[in-house]
Amino acid sequence: MPENLSAKLEKFLPPPVLALIKIAGKEAANMGQELYIVGGVVRDLFLARINYDFDLVIEGDAVSLAKKLAGDTGAKLTVHERFGTAKLIYPEFSLDLATARSETYSRPGALPSVKPGSLKDDLIRRDFSINAMALHVNPKQYGQLVDLYGGQKDIEHRLIRILHSKSFIDDATRILRAIRYEWRLGFRLEAETKKLLRRDAAMLDTISGDRLRHELELILKEPEPERSIGRAGKLGVLKHLHQSLKGNDNLVEAFRKARQLTKSSPPSIYLCLLIYGLTEKENEELISRLNFPKTSAQAMRQTLQLKKQLHKLDNPRLKSSDIYRLLQGYSPPAIYANVAASKSPIVIKHLNLYLDKLRYVKLLLNGSDLLKMGIPSGPKVGQVLDTLLKAKLNGEVRTRKDEEELVSHFR
Numbered sequence: 001m002p003e004n005l006s007a008k009l010e011k012f013l014p015p016p017v018l019a020l021i022k023i024a025g026k027e028a029a030n031m032g033q034e035l036y037i038v039g040g041v042v043r044d045l046f047l048a049r050i051n052y053d054f055d056l057v058i059e060g061d062a063v064s065l066a067k068k069l070a071g072d073t074g075a076k077l078t079v080h081e082r083f084g085t086a087k088l089i090y091p092e093f094s095l096d097l098a099t100a101r102s103e104t105y106s107r108p109g110a111l112p113s114v115k116p117g118s119l120k121d122d123l124i125r126r127d128f129s130i131n132a133m134a135l136h137v138n139p140k141q142y143g144q145l146v147d148l149y150g151g152q153k154d155i156e157h158r159l160i161r162i163l164h165s166k167s168f169i170d171d172a173t174r175i176l177r178a179i180r181y182e183w184r185l186g187f188r189l190e191a192e193t194k195k196l197l198r199r200d201a202a203m204l205d206t207i208s209g210d211r212l213r214h215e216l217e218l219i220l221k222e223p224e225p226e227r228s229i230g231r232a233g234k235l236g237v238l239k240h241l242h243q244s245l246k247g248n249d250n251l252v253e254a255f256r257k258a259r260q261l262t263k264s265s266p267p268s269i270y271l272c273l274l275i276y277g278l279t280e281k282e283n284e285e286l287i288s289r290l291n292f293p294k295t296s297a298q299a300m301r302q303t304l305q306l307k308k309q310l311h312k313l314d315n316p317r318l319k320s321s322d323i324y325r326l327l328q329g330y331s332p333p334a335i336y337a338n339v340a341a342s343k344s345p346i347v348i349k350h351l352n353l354y355l356d357k358l359r360y361v362k363l364l365l366n367g368s369d370l371l372k373m374g375i376p377s378g379p380k381v382g383q384v385l386d387t388l389l390k391a392k393l394n395g396e397v398r399t400r401k402d403e404e405e406l407v408s409h410f411r
């Protein structure tokens with residue numbers, strides 16, 4: 001008798017999602033088709049984790065079912081006819097529906113060719129046994145587990161296992177996914193999977209920059225990404241992103257510090273820390289290999305530029321206006337990364353002063369106020385504004401009256 005998870009479904013899925021899934025199961029049964037919940041949600045039911053990625057697979061026609069459900073329940077609908085997939089969007093959640101499919105890879109790392117298939121076909125194309133389980137949702141078999149590759153056993157033993165020995169060759173992004181899941185879930189790579197992962201690490205070279213970057217970004221969004229990065233270093237994976245990348249102890253310490261510094265954007269700071277030991281040339285190679293977008297590339301470049309300038313900040317006699325002049329124009333992640341990586345207390349103090357205070361300092365007067373006060377239009381206006389800002393940064397003027405008083409000396 002296959003295991004039935006209906007009690008877990010009731011316990012862990014939000015009631016509106018559950019209600020919708022039941023309606024979907026009935027509709028599928030009316031169409032004479034089988035509908036399943038698949039992937040991460042099933043895995044996370046066993047682990048008592050909440051997952052809001054609701055993926056359904058139908059042996060049949062996902063688009064027709066989605067259209068029918070959207071009509072019945074008033075959802076917003078997006079459809080990809082070509083892939084046989086659809087998304088139902090509700091105010092609090094969304095639900096992905098896909099037609100069960102089989103995939104073949106024309107060459108390693110290529111996107112697969114896809115055609116409709118059975119649930120079994122759909123599960124064998126997946127990354128790991130723990131992600132390749134499904135639950136029936138048609139009324140008669142509601143909640144019944146389909147576990148063709150020992151996913152449940154692997155969850156019990158806390159193992160990440162690929163489904164066949166060519167898996168990493170077909171799609172080497174699975175190498176990075178495996179490392180991410182290990183730390184996220186507190187699992188280990190199953191021994192054969194680990195061996196194949198090491199063997200096939202070079203297949204990462206077949207993956208497009210965009211896909212590699214996406215996987216790296218997912219790792220950097222995890223709560224303690226230094227663990228996965230360190231692991232990727234030890235397994236010989238990191239060097240396939242760039243030969244000179246290292247996941248060593250310095251990195252561990254710097255990532256931890258970065259988390260304490262700010263809550264707002266650790267992933268962008270982690271990225272800057274990851275490249276901290278690269279030369280500018282190596283950094284450029286990584287930027288182009290992973291096709292980083294402008295903002296990230298700029299933060300990465302500025303990190304290394306600022307690193308070269310840090311010695312200028314290592315002087316206890318600097319005035320606030322000097323610190324401002326040295327740091328103006330650098331993006332916050334580049335500066336935060338240098339705080340996390342620097343060992344000099346004076347440098348760190350100056351960088352923090354800029355981040356916490358100086359970068360927010362604003363004058364109360366502007367150019368047109370100065371004109372009204374009798375400063376002649378032209379370069380003089382800019383010069384006076386500079387002088388005012390310097391004075392304000394150094395605490396020599398505070399109020400609007402102070403600013404006006406200082407301007408009066410330039411008339």
Ligand code: ATP
Nearest residue numbers: 039040041051053125126127128131132171173174
């Ligand atoms: P997460 O909590 O990280 O979102 P998830 O299991 O939902 O975990 P997704 O990246 O959302 O992961 O993918 C959904 C499902 O699609 C996975 O559970 C897995 O079965 C399958 N999948 C995703 N990426 C791959 C891949 N590269 N190769 C094979 N199967 C994949």
Ligand code: MG
Nearest residue numbers: 040051052053
């Ligand atoms: Mg997901």
